Each structure stands twice: as C-alpha cells, then as structure tokens.
C-alpha cells in the first residue's frame with residue numbers, strides 16, 4: 542500500500558505535510574538542500590527582523606546626511622551608499638539563492654512588532670520570489686499602559702498592513718499569550734491572513750548566579766510541548782474552516798507527533814528542534830514513522846486522516862475544555878510516595 546502524503550498549505554501543493562520550520566538549517570542552501578532531499582514539503586527561512594531593517598534605514602539616512610553636510614563633493618558618497626549591502630538586501634539575496642537552488646516552496650519570514658515603513662520589505666520579498674510569507678509576531682506585553690485590546694489591535698493592524706503589501710499567501714505565526722485566543726484567531730483571519738502557525742516558542746531568559754547576567758540560551762523543544770498547539774488545532778480547525786491553513790509547530794520529534802498534529806487538524810507540521818538535534822536527515826525518519834503508522838491502520842492519505850480528532854462535534858468547546866480539566870486533575874493517582 543502506498544500512502545499519499547500530498548498536502549495543501551496556504552494554497553501551495555506540498556509533497557508532504559512535514560516542513561522545515563525557520564532555524565539556522567533553513568538559512569543556508571547546503572542544509573536546505575539536505576532538508577529537501579530528506580523529504581521536506583517546504584522550508585521556512587529564518588526571520589528578517591523589523592529592527593534589522595529599521596536600523597539599516599536609519600544608518601543609511603545618517604550616512605547620506607553626514608556626506609551632504611560635511612563635504613562639497615557630497616555626490617561621491619552616493620555610489621558608496623548604493624553598494625551598501627544591509628540585512629534586508631542580504632535577506633533578499635539569500636531568498637533568491639534558495640529559490641534558484643531548491644525545487645520545493647520557499648516561505649520567507651518577517652519578524653515584527655509594529656506596522657511601519659519597513660512593511661515594504663514584504664513586497665520586496667514577494668518580488669524576490671517567495672512562495673508565501675510567514676509574519677512572525679513576537680512581543681512581550683511589558684508596557685503597563687497598553688492593555689490587551691490595544692495590543693491585539695496593533696497586531697491586527699500590522700497583519701492588515703502586510704496583507705495590503707503582498708498578494709502571495711500570508712501565514713501569521715503567534716505566541717500563545719493572548720487573552721482570548723479563539724476570538725483573536727478569528728480576527729487574524731478577518732485581517733486577511735491565509736493561515737496561522739501555532740505557536741512561536743518564547744526563549745525565556747535565565748539568570749547566571751555567578752555573573753548575575755541574563756543568559757539568553759536557546760533550549761530546543763521536547764515532545765510534550767506539542768500539547769499546547771495540539772489543543773488549539775483541535776479547537777480552531779472547525780471554527781476557522783477547512784480553507785484556512787493551520788501549521789503546528791513546537792515539539793514535533795517523531796512520526797507519532799506528526800500523526801497527532803494531523804488528527805487535531807493541522808495541515809502541516811513545522812519542525813526545527815528535532816532537525817537541529819539529529820540533522821536534516823531526521824525528517825526522513827519522521828516521515829517513515831508517519832507512513833508506517835498510517836499503513837498499519839490502513840489510512841491511504843493524510844487528507845483522510847486529517848481532523849479526525851478535532852472539537853467539531855462539541856457544541857461548546859469551552860465547556861468541553863473545563864470537563865477535560867476536571868477529568869485530568871481527577872486522573873492523578875498518587876505514586877504512593879507521600880511518606881505516611
């Protein structure tokens with residue numbers, strides 16, 4: 542029996558639902574080729590950051606102004622400025638190289654916090670040939686004068702601004718830290734996004750107790766982290782409808798994790814940590830495990846299997862969630878270590 546892995550994501554036809562999420566592996570052509578050879582349905586490039594673009598534009602303005610004010614032969618400065626290669630240019634060049642060197646769809650990623658002049662980079666990314674754009678929203682709501690509604694409104698404004706700048710498919714990658722996520726997800730769809738990527742992992746800082754410095758060290762994920770996106774896939778799939786794309790990211794390390802994601806309603810599984818831990822070829826192993834699982838249960842396609850465990854049949858998902866919460870707490874049985 543052959544299993545059909547073909548998948549539609551953001552209107553793109555992918556050979557498999559296993560895609561390589563943004564990480565250093567997707568930033569270099571050599572490793573991206575290995576991911577393609579291992580069967581990745583698509584790759585997501587590492588993000589271009591709003592700060593990098595803004596910094597570059599401020600720097601360019603300063604060098605222009607400095608030249609104009611200081612020297613009569615100011616025009617001499619312009620060729621130097623024209624050949625100035627900043628983060629944005631490097632990103633576009635890398636994207637073009639990836640597009641030329643790979644046969645699978647290449648999804649670019651913009652990391653942003655606010656709408657602004659930098660949004661035109663979305664258009665440049667489209668012109669450089671990206672098959673889709675992932676807008677990676679990453680912020681910590683640490684401003685006490687900005688309440689939840691205002692923060693969400695700012696995010697939605699940003700999504701609408703990027704949507705207006707491009708015609709290629711647009712996915713939005715978000716953290717789980719929203720006060721009423723189902724409502725926010727519906728508004729993301731209304732703002733024009735074609736899909737959601739759940740969830741961005743926040744890299745929580747640690748403290749070094751010797752130096753008293755903040756330690757920013759990336760910890761790779763563990764499989765249990767899939768549970769959070771899994772729950773939200775199951776809740777959102779029926780609410781957002783079949784035409785809206787959902788990508789699960791966080792904690793997909795094995796074929797069985799991929800099965801869970803698909804059953805909960807994910808269109809694709811976006812993987813980074815497992816590939817960084819074991820190398821790009823790990824993707825092939827995860828695919829083999831997924832296929833073996835499907836064959837053993839006589840599933841012929843991922844389409845057939847997808848969404849078989851969503852909350853569609855539950856009329857009130859919030860009541861369902863509360864019932865589960867109660868059942869989960871009651872399921873705890875003491876391992877007899879209370880030392881009575």
Ligand SMILES: Cc1cc2nc3c(=O)[nH]c(=O)nc-3n(C[C@H](O)[C@H](O)[C@H](O)COP(=O)(O)O)c2cc1C
Nearest residue numbers: 562563564587588677762790791792793812813814
């Ligand atoms: C070293 C590293 C770099 C990453 N860089 C990016 C990035 O540039 N943009 C982004 O959206 N996500 C980035 N991520 C997040 C991953 O794409 C992925 O969504 C997250 O790690 C959860 O998936 P996982 O459990 O398979 O690692 C990065 C993750 C790691 C570990």
